[in-house]
Amino acid sequence: MFTFVLKRLAYTIILLAIVSLTIFFIFDLIPVDPARLVCSKQCTPSLVEANRQRLGLDVSVLEQWWRFIVGLFAGRTFGEEGIAITCAAPALGYSFSRHECVTTIVAEAFPFTLSLALGAFVLWLSVGISLGVLSARKKGKFADRAASVFVLVGTSLPTFITGILVVLFIVLRFNLVNPLELGNWHNPFTEPLGWLQTFFFPCATLALAYAATYTRFTRSNVIETSSEDFIRTARAKGLSEKVILRKHTLRAALAPITTIAGLDFAGLLGGAIITEGIFGLNGLGRLSIKAVTQTYDLPIIVATTLIASAFVLIMNLIVDIAYAYIDPRVRTT
Amino acid sequence: MSKFLEVTNLNVTFPTQDGEVRASNEVSYSVDLGETLAIVGESGSGKSVSNLAVMGLHNPTRTKITGSAVLNLANGPVDVISASAETVRRLRGKAMSMIFQDPMSALHPFFTIGDQIAEGWHLYNKGSKKDGIKKATEMLEIVGIPDASSRVHDYPHQFSGGMRQRAMIAMALVNNPSLLIADEPTTALDVTVQSQILKLLKDLQKEFNMAIILITHDLGVVAEVADRICVMYGGRIVENGTVDDIFYRPEHPYTLGLLNSVPRISDGQSHRLRAIPGQPPSLISLPSGCAFQPRCEYSSKVTSGACNSTVPSLSDKGSGHLSRCHLDVADLNNLVKDKA
Structure with missing residues (x-):
């Protein structure tokens, strides 16, 4: 019974990892750019790039996913020193529309x-x-x-x-x-x-x-x-x-x-x-x-x-x- | 002198959309303590239906039962057909018990064997849960389950077919019933296990002085354990006699047909197996005369033509050997001899 539970628990964790990775890939395909959405009306390409970096979207999908996983366990900081926002573990990300930790x-x-x-x-x-x-x-x-x-x-x-x-x-x-x-x-x-x-x-x-x-x-x-x-x-x-x-x-x-x-x-x-x-x-x-x-x-x-x-x-x-x-x-x- | 169970003129009918199914038709039999009555017949001959009526296990809304089945208990006779459902329920398990054909589906898959045996014991005995399991272990030892004290905690699926049937027997006998109805108890089992179960039943009968009704279609089983035999056909009893009567002096063509369709190797000669031609009758529209007449090879010898028009009565042609045939016993014997 104990090994049965342990085995099922391992499967569940692996499945969750696969599901989350898939979700990241799907959202990468969606033609919406969050970095542009959070940009004010006087938006410049450099501002968009800065936003992208602040939101952690400037790296590959795999890297994004990995940072998400790490954040789940260790918490996560978004942005540079001056305007940094720290979300404590388990960090699910940072909502740019509500300016709050998810x-x-x-x-x-x-x-x-x-x-x-x-x-x-x-x-x-x-x-x-x-x-x-x-x-x-x-x-x-x-x-x-x-x-x-x-x-x-x-x-x-x-x-x-x-x-x-x-x-x-x-x-x-x-x-x-x-x-x-x-x-x-x-x-x-x-x-x-x-x-x-x-x-x-x-x-x-x-x-x-x-x-x-x-x-x-x-x-x-x-x-x-x-x-x-x-x-x-x-x-x-x-x-x-x-x-x-x-x-x-x-x-x-x-x-x-x-x-x-x-x-x-x-x-x-x-x-x-x-x-x-x-x-x-x-x-x-x-x-x-x-x-x-x-x-x-x-x-x-x-x-x-x-x-x-x-x-x-x-x-x-x-x-x-x-x-x-x-x-x-x-x-x- | 009345016997322990006396069934008289028992009729069981199931009303259906196509008409009434007369599954059991004026059936009478009796069995005494320490005695084994075998009821033999093919599927649909009414052998199970009659005994389920004795146990009170038919759905009352879908069954019509008339006649009587009297249990002569120590504190007076009870007719289980006319008694209230509650009265009959309190007889089940204690005065009379039943085991069924398929021991896998007859045991609850979610409860341990011990719990299922103890459950019946707790109904009629005061005792703790532990006492119940102790009693169950004892019963499993009696029916020959090795290592009973640990197997008592097993679930039915952990038992083999033969062991499951032993457990069923233990469950049925836990309250020391006076009557055990065994409905094809060996049909679902391997041949080697069959004879073990039959021997077990015989031994337990001696130990507990039980009346046993053995329902079967297997004449081999009957020969091993029965004292008396009832042969049923089309819902009626067609012959009733001792084992010797039925096997050596059969008086009904159907019984003859049954005996002929069993392979015999005892006399060293080879016989061709002779199957009974035709199909069993529909219980909704029985033939107006003898139910066996359409399949009977001797009915043309009855010159009066009574086979087609009147149901023969179950008559005693000597020494308590009953048979339901228009043909005279001597004539039948001559005809059989002529054929051979």
Whole structure:
């Protein structure tokens, strides 16, 4: 088990290096020159070159990448002595549009994204799994049909529709949340109510589509597992239906859900662009979409892309380790 | 004197869109403690279906069951067909137990063998988790798993096929049941392992004084372990007798056909294997007469034509040997002799 984790960890690090290098090469191909963008209106070629050097873009892509990697661990200084800016490790670069270290910007945005992702994750897992189990147990009955309506609505309504409806009715019409408070940060530990006000509706909006998918997935898995031979064995032992469902059926039916749940969660940690946009949450998704479409802030784009892929890779590793604990057949192979 | 299990006129039907499937049709059999009853027949003859009904393992919403199956327990008889689901559940594992054909899929892949055996024990016994594992280890030793105290912590996929079936047997016997239903327990196993499992079942029967119902399509298995044999065809019992009755004095053409389709090397002569022509009947639309009539080579000898019109009754033609055929036993024997 230990060597398995160690091996997977090594793979993850190598993959992250390759991903980051690729991102650097892709951004080198983009026909936007950051050195020109940060130049004032009276721009001269010598000023552009000076900017280029200050931003660390005067060297080859490989060299840029290497400096980035070193900066991650050792911190980094941009510019010459007089106007030098130092970003402490882990330095993700320097944003020329916001004149701030990218790490600082990301650290401000991440709590929004984490709150949104975690809240939605908890909501959709609890709703999806319990509805799925209920509908499998009551197959063909009223509860099952009601759940299938929910699945249909949830999967067919895109987030940008449900999000706007939620904002329109719940926030603006019924004034459940002060519109001026929308998107304000509250520390969940010191002001849990304020945090809930900011995040409950965005989380619910984001969770809806996922909950619908997970309901359907759980339902079909529970039904399929219920017809397995080992469930008949459990019944032949004399176990009650409650124990059979809770211990035998759910354990086998929910194992595959671990994998997709981990990956879905990881995907959201990179930023939920639409939900963040609708509810005015300054998370990673909003940060990167702004950097891509408005400010062409390459260091921010590099950082957010890398963070998103790092989450996916790390979550993959965690899911693999978790799965080995859940399914003993994976452990020995 | 009533036997431990008495099944009388058991009917199991599955309503489907194409009509009712009569999987088990007026089936009656009985088995006593210490006795082994083999139920023989091809796939779809109703042998598993009848016994799953005894265990109460059919889905009640999709099955119609009539008749009775009485367990004569120490504290009085219980009819498991008319009893409540909860009552039958409390009999499962303790009064009656079942093992299945494929021991790989019948064991839960995520729990250790020990946990799965102990789980049944905890249902009917008070004890700590440790006691459960101790009991499981004991059971694994009884069914002949070497190094049981460490194998008890293994998962099913770490066991071989034969060991898995041994573990299944240990699981079924952990509460010392009076009746064990073994549904094709050796079908999925290697021939060499088959006889070990059968011997184990026989030994355990002596040790625990169990009634065993052995469901199989393998006559070789039957000859080794059974006391009585029921031959089933098309959802009905067509012949019921002792092992000697069935093997040496068969009274039903289907039984004859079954015996002829098994290779014999005992008498030193070579025989051509004779398969039974045709296909088993559809359980939705059974022939109006004898279910075996379309495949029976002797039905033309019954001059009254009864084979086509009336279902023969299961009649005792002497000494508790029952058979369901319009043909007289003596006539059948003469016909068989003529052929040979």
